[in-house]
Amino acid sequence: MSAIVVIILALAVWLGSWALNEYLVRLKPAGPAAERQIGFAVPAIFGICLLALWELLARGLAIPEILLPAPSIIIEAALNALPIIGIDVWQTVFKEVLPGYVIGCGAGLLAAFVIDRSPFLKAGLLPLGNLVSALPIVGLAPIMIMWFGFEWQSKAAIIVTMIFFPMLINTITGLAASGHMERDLMRTYAASWPQTLLKLRLPAAWPFIFNALKINSTLAMIGAIVAEFFGSPSVGMGFRISTEMGRMNTAMVWAEILAAAIAGSLFYGIVALIERKVTFWHPSVRGGQR
Amino acid sequence: MTTLRTKVWPILAVLVVIIAAWYAAALIMNRTLAVEEAARKGEVLTTGAMWLKSYSMDKPLLPAPHQIVKEIWNSTATMSITSKRSLVYHAWITLSATLLGFALGTALGIALAVGIVHNRAMDKSMMPWVIASQTIPIMAIAPMLIVVLNAIGISGLLPKALISTYLSFFPVVVGMVKGLRSPEIIQLDLMHTYHASRTQVFWKLRFPAAIPFLFASLKVGIAISLIGAIVGELPTGAVAGLGARLLSGSYYGQTIQIWAALFVSSIVAGLLVFIVGGIERLVYRMMGARPEATA
Numbered sequence: 121m122s123a124i125v126v127i128i129l130a131l132a133v134w135l136g137s138w139a140l141n142e143y144l145v146r147l148k149p150a151g152p153a154a155e156r157q158i159g160f161a162v163p164a165i166f167g168i169c170l171l172a173l174w175e176l177l178a179r180g181l182a183i184p185e186i187l188l189p190a191p192s193i194i195i196e197a198a199l200n201a202l203p204i205i206g207i208d209v210w211q212t213v214f215k216e217v218l219p220g221y222v223i224g225c226g227a228g229l230l231a232a233f234v235i236d237r238s239p240f241l242k243a244g245l246l247p248l249g250n251l252v253s254a255l256p257i258v259g260l261a262p263i264m265i266m267w268f269g270f271e272w273q274s275k276a277a278i279i280v281t282m283i284f285f286p287m288l289i290n291t292i293t294g295l296a297a298s299g300h301m302e303r304d305l306m307r308t309y310a311a312s313w314p315q316t317l318l319k320l321r322l323p324a325a326w327p328f329i330f331n332a333l334k335i336n337s338t339l340a341m342i343g344a345i346v347a348e349f350f351g352s353p354s355v356g357m358g359f360r361i362s363t364e365m366g367r368m369n370t371a372m373v374w375a376e377i378l379a380a381a382i383a384g385s386l387f388y389g390i391v392a393l394i395e396r397k398v399t400f401w402h403p404s405v406r407g408g409q410r
Numbered sequence: 411m412t413t414l415r416t417k418v419w420p421i422l423a424v425l426v427v428i429i430a431a432w433y434a435a436a437l438i439m440n441r442t443l444a445v446e447e448a449a450r451k452g453e454v455l456t457t458g459a460m461w462l463k464s465y466s467m468d469k470p471l472l473p474a475p476h477q478i479v480k481e482i483w484n485s486t487a488t489m490s491i492t493s494k495r496s497l498v499y500h501a502w503i504t505l506s507a508t509l510l511g512f513a514l515g516t517a518l519g520i521a522l523a524v525g526i527v528h529n530r531a532m533d534k535s536m537m538p539w540v541i542a543s544q545t546i547p548i549m550a551i552a553p554m555l556i557v558v559l560n561a562i563g564i565s566g567l568l569p570k571a572l573i574s575t576y577l578s579f580f581p582v583v584v585g586m587v588k589g590l591r592s593p594e595i596i597q598l599d600l601m602h603t604y605h606a607s608r609t610q611v612f613w614k615l616r617f618p619a620a621i622p623f624l625f626a627s628l629k630v631g632i633a634i635s636l637i638g639a640i641v642g643e644l645p646t647g648a649v650a651g652l653g654a655r656l657l658s659g660s661y662y663g664q665t666i667q668i669w670a671a672l673f674v675s676s677i678v679a680g681l682l683v684f685i686v687g688g689i690e691r692l693v694y695r696m697m698g699a700r701p702e703a704t705a
Contacts, residue, residue, distance in 0.1 A: 166535035244420030254633035262660030
């Protein structure tokens, strides 16, 4: 197959799927079920089209496997190395990300409750917190590895530093989200501070807290993987990516990235699912507005 | 005066507490190291000497703030900026990749957002993937991209910039889509009664309405562009840039060098966000916003 034919084929695939999508979004759906099906089909077609283009171009133009392996080769590599990837996921996600995520989010939440009681601390910590979230905290990774060793503790520590301030800031903003009227009402009930917190302010803060939980889920994955570049026991996704890259085993690197993407998306998806259950009253969940 | 009392004092107080805690932590963490080192030479340290030593070690576990400031001063002010040991040189390498990536990411983000707002098929097919692309731990792709692009002969600035691009396009797309959709129906109807074309609606209504959203996204975008550029420098084997300083510092246990690089990158990050904020205020004023509305 010559290069020209491949490129023409690729263009045809692209234009064809685009035309299909243009047709689909113009359909008048018969009911909510049909509308949901179209809403699912359109991005799916786009994704499949991208994969098809990738496969076609990688194979048709004979791009060396070291540069860009075709999706089929990546999936084959992933299936062949399933046990290794499983061990890496266990190390990175369950031994590093989860402890760090729980400790960091918990600490941020508790700190927010404490700081919330003092306007002075709030005025002092909020600007600093905003500054810190713009800083390249990942750079602390070598120092944390020096302090806590190569095992999961150093990765958990870097994750905690990365996600503490997003959690803190979002929670403090959320705790201020309940209205004056509602807080006055709680006061007329002679509600104590914990009662007001539990029954009014925390429920009002959930959307903000979940926002932080979602941001932090991706930050935590990034923190663990990047920290593993600096040093880790000979297992873990970041470790595998850097060593397989050194051996120019690109298909394995992509397989590991695929695993990281799936793990990251699942993590995010689970948090988003819990959010829908907890903040069922929020307009963005009810679908009241677009 | 109320701003001084309600805004400046709390921040200063928190800063003082942090620095005090830092000195205390440095003493506790470096103490055993200092005592061990003295014991190896057969000396017994008095309390005062131990304190002094804890704060002036070459490779401490946690350098004291004044040591970091001194290192930054030594590697910026007392050196020619073209020297390989100057932090200004390394900061510039990272900064140029950051800015290039940020510019590309912003342009890509705005282009995508315009397409998404004006074409329903693009909206439906791309938005879920744009969001999904961010749940992927992107940094995992960084070393990949660098090595692959090196293999086909593209090295230096562009690969790092591409990582920054990937990271910074997302907030811009999301913010701009929100912003371009922010005009209310009544305003769009007014444009309709003027018989305005789609281009006119875009330039006279949608784009100005999206400016506040754009700047909010740009502030997020420039910060993660810098992080992307720093992480992008890690796998290249510590040649140049702030990320390379971090890596070589961690290879040779030069903690003061690591902290100095971290401080400089923090200063750069703060400056970049500050500059974007300044441009934001300038643009608001040019668009005729009242001063109190921008404060």
